[in-house]
Amino acid sequence: MDGYGGRRTKAERDAATVEVGYALVSAGFAAAVVFGAVGGPALLFDLPDLLSALLLRSGLALAAxxxxxxxxxxxxxxxRGAQPSQPGRTSPDS
Known part of the structure; x- marks a missing residue:
């Protein structure tokens, strides 16, 4: 981008689209893992109703x-631009 308020190139728009997609997919996966770890036992085992409800609600809240x-x-x-400065090269600190 050529500064604030400048037009973005197609490559910059595509990069932003890919990054948003990655953010959503990885967030969905992380949320599913957390829900499975916290709320999963309530779905798998025959637990008392109060404990089951508490685990499910806690799992949903933590997943969100x-x-x-x-x-x-x-x-x-x-x-912030945590991308390599040149395509095909990694950052020195990676």
Missing amino acids: VVGVARVVSVLVRFR
């Missing part, structure tokens, strides 16, 4: 928090 945090962290990292 993890999902949002993952999307935000990926997009903030992309916005």
Whole structure:
């Protein structure tokens, strides 16, 4: 981008689209893993109703928090330009 308010090139728009897609897919995966770890036992085992409800609600709440945090962290990292300076080369600190 040529500064603030400038037009983006097609490559920059494509990179942003790919990054948003990656953020959403990885957030969905992370949220599913957290929900499975926390709420999974309530679905697999015959637990008391109160404990089952508590695990399911906790799993849903934690999954939502993890999902949002993952999307935000990926997009903030992309916005800061944590990309290699030249295509095909890695950063020195990687």
